[in-house]
Amino acid sequence: MNYASGGDPATPAAIHATALTVVRGGRTVLRDLAFDVPRGQITGLLGPSGCGKTTLMRAVVGTQAKVTGTLQVLDRPAGAAELRSRIGYVTQDPSVYDDLTVRQNLDYFAAILDPGRAAAARRRADVARVIDDVDLASHTDALARTLSGGQRSRVSLGVALLGDPELLVLDEPTVGLDPVLRRDLWNLFHTIADRGTTLLISSHVMDEAERCHRLLLMREGAILADDTPDALRGTSGTVESAFLHLVDEANARAATDRQEAR
Numbered sequence: 087m088n089y090a091s092g093g094d095p096a097t098p099a100a101i102h103a104t105a106l107t108v109v110r111g112g113r114t115v116l117r118d119l120a121f122d123v124p125r126g127q128i129t130g131l132l133g134p135s136g137c138g139k140t141t142l143m144r145a146v147v148g149t150q151a152k153v154t155g156t157l158q159v160l161d162r163p164a165g166a167a168e169l170r171s172r173i174g175y176v177t178q179d180p181s182v183y184d185d186l187t188v189r190q191n192l193d194y195f196a197a198i199l200d201p202g203r204a205a206a207a208r209r210r211a212d213v214a215r216v217i218d219d220v221d222l223a224s225h226t227d228a229l230a231r232t233l234s235g236g237q238r239s240r241v242s243l244g245v246a247l248l249g250d251p252e253l254l255v256l257d258e259p260t261v262g263l264d265p266v267l268r269r270d271l272w273n274l275f276h277t278i279a280d281r282g283t284t285l286l287i288s289s290h291v292m293d294e295a296e297r298c299h300r301l302l303l304m305r306e307g308a309i310l311a312d313d314t315p316d317a318l319r320g321t322s323g324t325v326e327s328a329f330l331h332l333v334d335e336a337n338a339r340a341a342t343d344r345q346e347a348r
């Protein structure tokens with residue numbers, strides 16, 4: 087699958103990081119990262135479990151402590167109060183209330199985002215738009231606990247889409263879904279990106295890399311590559327083989343460094 091890529095060099099990046107370092111539990115889990123996430127595109131954050139994807143996303147949305155270096159998000163420092171309504175974030179354990187219906191869940195979160203009686207009509211329109219976006223019109227009155235895994239994922243995505251954020255940060259949104267649901271969700275991500283929204287999506291499934299405009303490949307708290315899927319595939323054939331090649335190179339470099347340090 088090929089998607090147009092590159093980003094407009096005249097448009098400032100949605101996310102800009104330099105010397106980004108994060109310490110968790112006394113350990114440096116992100117080390118000296120530098121990267122840009124272009125606007126209006128899907129950037130995939132890929133790497134094995136524990137490499138730091140969630141930590142990086144938490145830093146971007148402003149919920150991570152002990153972040154140093156530069157991290158600009160939508161031209162503001164990450165964590166700035168005014169970014170709250172401009173970013174939609176779906177964690178790995180999405181917060182959907184089982185004892186509420188799809189519409190009640192969305193109404194509840196819409197009221198937190200845009201409170202007050204005066205905003206009631208705007209909230210109603212927003213919830214209706216989101217239900218349509220995530221294709222849940224036939225399930226608006228179903229209790230969340232009765233939904234399938236894919237439908238629940240779409241409710242969480244719907245919550246993140248309330249208020250029409252400029253940046254969507256999705257932590258492994260397709261985990262546990264069957265191939266058809268994964269494809270449908272990726273089609274939805276592309277529809278959202280086509281409207282100009284920036285998406286940062288993590289995954290440890292390499293075949294999802296092919297569905298992104300750009301990729302950040304991570305390993306052990308570092309970025310091994312920041313490029314388009316096409317450029318990464320290069321002569322290696324697949325993004326996965328390119329990734330494995332980069333990992334082997336990084337391991338060889340680390341072994342040489344260790345030997346020289348002795």
Ligand SMILES: Nc1ncnc2c1ncn2[C@@H]1O[C@H](COP(=O)(O)OP(=O)(O)OP(=O)(O)O)[C@@H](O)[C@H]1O
Nearest residue numbers: 110111115133134135136137138139140141142290
């Ligand atoms: N609350 C915490 N306190 C201390 N260290 C943590 C904490 N949460 C995560 N870590 C460590 O930070 C590192 C990065 O974890 P992170 O969850 O960001 O990785 P990940 O790539 O998102 O993994 P996964 O794909 O399994 O979700 C790991 O070594 C992990 O053990």
